[in-house]
Amino acid sequence: MGAVETLDLRRVFTTSGLRRGEKVIALDGVSLNVEAGEIHGLLGPNGAGKTTLIKILSTILLPSSGKATVLGHDVVEETREVRRVIGLVLGGDRGLYTRLTARQNLDYWAALYEVPRKRARSVVDRLIVETGLGDRADDRVETFSRGMRQRLHLARGLVGDPPILFLDEPTVGLDPVASLEFRTTILGLRQAGKTIFIATHDMVEAEAVCDRVSLIDRGEILATESPRTLGSWISSYEWVEIHRPDEETRRTLAAVPGIVSVTDQPGQWVRFQPDRDGASHQILRVALERGFASVRTGYPSLEEVYLRTMGDRGMEV
Numbered sequence: 001m002g003a004v005e006t007l008d009l010r011r012v013f014t015t016s017g018l019r020r021g022e023k024v025i026a027l028d029g030v031s032l033n034v035e036a037g038e039i040h041g042l043l044g045p046n047g048a049g050k051t052t053l054i055k056i057l058s059t060i061l062l063p064s065s066g067k068a069t070v071l072g073h074d075v076v077e078e079t080r081e082v083r084r085v086i087g088l089v090l091g092g093d094r095g096l097y098t099r100l101t102a103r104q105n106l107d108y109w110a111a112l113y114e115v116p117r118k119r120a121r122s123v124v125d126r127l128i129v130e131t132g133l134g135d136r137a138d139d140r141v142e143t144f145s146r147g148m149r150q151r152l153h154l155a156r157g158l159v160g161d162p163p164i165l166f167l168d169e170p171t172v173g174l175d176p177v178a179s180l181e182f183r184t185t186i187l188g189l190r191q192a193g194k195t196i197f198i199a200t201h202d203m204v205e206a207e208a209v210c211d212r213v214s215l216i217d218r219g220e221i222l223a224t225e226s227p228r229t230l231g232s233w234i235s236s237y238e239w240v241e242i243h244r245p246d247e248e249t250r251r252t253l254a255a256v257p258g259i260v261s262v263t264d265q266p267g268q269w270v271r272f273q274p275d276r277d278g279a280s281h282q283i284l285r286v287a288l289e290r291g292f293a294s295v296r297t298g299y300p301s302l303e304e305v306y307l308r309t310m311g312d313r314g315m316e317v
Contacts, residue, residue, distance in 0.1 A: 002033040
């Protein structure tokens with residue numbers, strides 16, 4: 001049994017206002033398995049159904065039909081048991097009391113999670129250090145930067161020492177340095193044995209930290225694979241780059257069947273991108289026959305995979 005499982009999960013909303021009564025399908029038969037101890041990414045554009053799924057798994061929202069379990073506990077029938085084994089980290093300022101200090105926020109959440117009073121202080125002190133908030137622990141949250149607030153969100157999600165952590169767009173609005181620090185922290189949590197389910201529309205984030213990634217769009221799961229395997233799922237063919245090819249070689253290789261693009265890369269490299277099996281091998285053979293020693297190959301990134309699959313629908317590079 002996986003740490004998180006869903007089977008044919010559906011959620012249908014009924015609109016209000018000017019379009020009152022219309023049905024909107026947020027999740028459409030989602031079946032998913034997250035293994036214990038892995039970082040599992042849910043990757044999709046805005047409106048794909050990511051937050052809806054996180055809310056159902058964390059017992060905030062009821063499904064319309066289907067089944068979801070967390071560590072074997074049904075999210076509808078065993079709500080209390082599910083809440084005892086999860087931590088939830090949301091993007092933005094939701095869930096923080098900005099007029100309190102970081103320590104006061106964590107003390108409050110420790111009490112809600114029923115952490116014994118004798119142990120709560122050591123737990124809070126440890127989380128403050130682990131999330132890099134030691135110098136500002138007794139400052140009001142309203143004075144914190146976006147990155148500091150997000151680290152406090154993470155500490156809040158961990159205060160009950162949950163085995164499973166749900167993260168909904170955890171690095172939204174963070175600068176590159178803060179995002180990198182946050183990812184490093186997430187990888188450390190995996191080493192500590194946590195299961196982490198992260199919803200994001202940031203391809204770089206998913207590729208950097210996830211063991212497996214599920215692509216979701218319009219409420220449907222399209223595929224679940226490792227970031228590297230997803231690259232081969234869309235195009236199992238390596239691109240080939242040649243250093244400083246002459247114009248004749250460039251034209252010859254561009255005419256190879258299956259080559260869909262020829263692009264200049266930094267450092268006077270030229271990339272030949274195939275879309276069919278065997279094309280990259282033919283490029284390599286011609287390059288070697290012509291005496292080019294500086295040749296390299298590679299696979300498409302997760303960003304390229306998503307854009308080829310769905311097009312540009314609000315994904316962040």
